[in-house]
């Protein structure tokens with residue numbers, strides 16, 4: 001492990017606490033039928049614990065070419081370990097499974113792109129069983145934030161529309177090498193049943209638009225007639241709307257056939 005010098009630009013902070021690693025993997029609740037995709041295995045700290053619990057297959061997607069030999073050597077005896085030598089954003093998860101199969105997506109995410117990776121999950125709802133991620137605590141707090149709080153942002157609404165979010169635990173910086181500047185947290189995201197939004201991309205742009213100039217009343221962005229139809233007061237600000245309000249307004253706007 002120590003042969004690899006951590007690379008800051010790839011967000012490399014390797015987990016060094018066996019206890020934390022075990023707790024994360026406990027959350028994945030691995031069975032022999034599981035298809036697991038790990039984002040950013042690094043030198044394989046989480047990977048090893050996942051493989052010890054014997055999933056059907058573990059795809060580990062890593063961008064850093066220098067860790068490939070380490071991973072290949074360390075896990076050569078595991079026939080269920082597949083290293084995908086790629087940027088996660090270039091991987092088509094749909095190609096890794098057959099009909100009706102689902103993926104447990106996990107990882108100690110690179111913090112510089114963690115929000116983008118989480119948002120990306122909103123576009124893969126139909127194939128995700130759940131996600132277990134280590135992220136910055138401040139991002140985790142956004143994921144669980146309620147309206148009228150400072151943490152309630154675009155990310156809160158977008159993710160809470162599609163996922164039940166569970167805050168598993170905070171993880172202090174000393175459990176990583178090198179220690180990140182911030183405290184971390186483990187979260188579990190489980191796709192909701194009965195999601196009514198079909199056009200996720202449009203919804204994402206819609207929520208993002210309403211959060212621009214978040215102090216402005218929403219009537220400056222959406223016609224009052226539509227807000228009334230959605231049963232939402234036009235004088236409210238985006239940060240005061242519930243997730244259900246966002247969904248209702250979106251549906252009214254979508255179904256407007258003028």
Ligand SMILES: C[S@@+](CC[C@H](N)C(=O)[O-])C[C@H]1O[C@@H](n2cnc3c(N)ncnc32)[C@H](O)[C@@H]1O
Nearest residue numbers: 010013014015040041042063064087088108110
């Ligand atoms: C925080 S480290 C976690 C490493 C290891 N899983 C652990 O917990 O010790 C993040 C890992 O993600 C990798 N990574 C960064 N950007 C990536 C991307 N776009 N696609 C795939 N892997 C990426 C980094 O090289 C690094 O190995």
